[in-house]
Amino acid sequence: MGTEHPYARELGGFLRARRSRLRPQDVGLAPGGRRKVPGLRREELALLAGVSTDYYQRMEQGREVRPSDDLLDALATALKLDGEERRHLFTLALAIRRSAPVHPHRGPEHVPDSTRHLLHVMNTPGLVLSRHLDVLAWNPLAEALLGDPAGLPPERRNLLIGLFLDPEAKARCAHWEGFAEQYIGMLRATVAADPTHPRATAIVGELSIRSAEFRRLWDRYEVRESVHGTKVFHHPRIGRITLTWDTYPLPGRPGPMLLVYTAEPGTADAERLQLLASLHATRTPTTHGAHRSSASSGR
Numbered sequence: 001m002g003t004e005h006p007y008a009r010e011l012g013g014f015l016r017a018r019r020s021r022l023r024p025q026d027v028g029l030a031p032g033g034r035r036k037v038p039g040l041r042r043e044e045l046a047l048l049a050g051v052s053t054d055y056y057q058r059m060e061q062g063r064e065v066r067p068s069d070d071l072l073d074a075l076a077t078a079l080k081l082d083g084e085e086r087r088h089l090f091t092l093a094l095a096i097r098r099s100a101p102v103h104p105h106r107g108p109e110h111v112p113d114s115t116r117h118l119l120h121v122m123n124t125p126g127l128v129l130s131r132h133l134d135v136l137a138w139n140p141l142a143e144a145l146l147g148d149p150a151g152l153p154p155e156r157r158n159l160l161i162g163l164f165l166d167p168e169a170k171a172r173c174a175h176w177e178g179f180a181e182q183y184i185g186m187l188r189a190t191v192a193a194d195p196t197h198p199r200a201t202a203i204v205g206e207l208s209i210r211s212a213e214f215r216r217l218w219d220r221y222e223v224r225e226s227v228h229g230t231k232v233f234h235h236p237r238i239g240r241i242t243l244t245w246d247t248y249p250l251p252g253r254p255g256p257m258l259l260v261y262t263a264e265p266g267t268a269d270a271e272r273l274q275l276l277a278s279l280h281a282t283r284t285p286t287t288h289g290a291h292r293s294s295a296s297s298g299r
Helices: 006-020 042-049 053-060 069-078 083-097 113-121 140-146 159-165 167-171 176-193 198-210 212-218 268-281
Strands: 126-129 135-138 229-235 239-249 257-262
Touching: 006 053, 006 083, 006 176, 042 053, 042 069, 069 083, 083 176, 113 126, 113 135, 126 140, 135 140, 140 268, 159 167, 159 176, 159 198, 159 212, 176 198, 176 212, 198 212, 239 268
Parallel strands: none
Antiparallel strands: 126 135, 126 257, 229 239, 239 257
């Protein structure tokens, strides 16, 4: 079979990354002698999954093999995958099995007017992101917290590009690597749905060339389809602030998502967020992203 199937390449990369994080003792094997690379050997993983080493090697090489559900279950168990990782494994394998080529929807991701109105009336930072983490719209508090995207060309308004290539954006993030891992996990899930999308290729290609930190984290192959959690910012005007963040899908096929930062009511962080809003409101009014008629070009 051929070796150019994009989903097979993604599957191979995923399997290699997950195998490399396991130690022999994690799966009940003796450590053995000195190992050239971290993680289990291919033959050890193949033995645990009950598959030939040759077949498993072809999977890791990105060859267009079509593993059965039983084999995928065995691999998921051998690799100690969590629920999200297991779903990712099956999603890639199903895409490989399809006899007809997969043509994902690549139309523009529009921000509904109602969502722009919502951003405008929210008293907490909010952004609308494309599936590739491009910033499509934002409100004044998001601008105050994260910086103003308006001065950037649309292709540079991307959370990952900013996080890795903009020193100011990076400086605002406490626990920076955790931020980066979460965003990369979200992009990884998107890439798995459409590995050859030009926008994904452009983002990953640029960051791989310009950032060794990105290459290191990207090679871990962490996958996160939907993310929420807590983030700590070092803001130049209000100091340290801890916010909860959540993502909400918007209509579309696939649609963009709303990212919202909130503070626990009655806390010092809520007071700092109020202070940030007041400080920002005293600045000269500008046209904010919540009012723009921007949309991703579907690149």
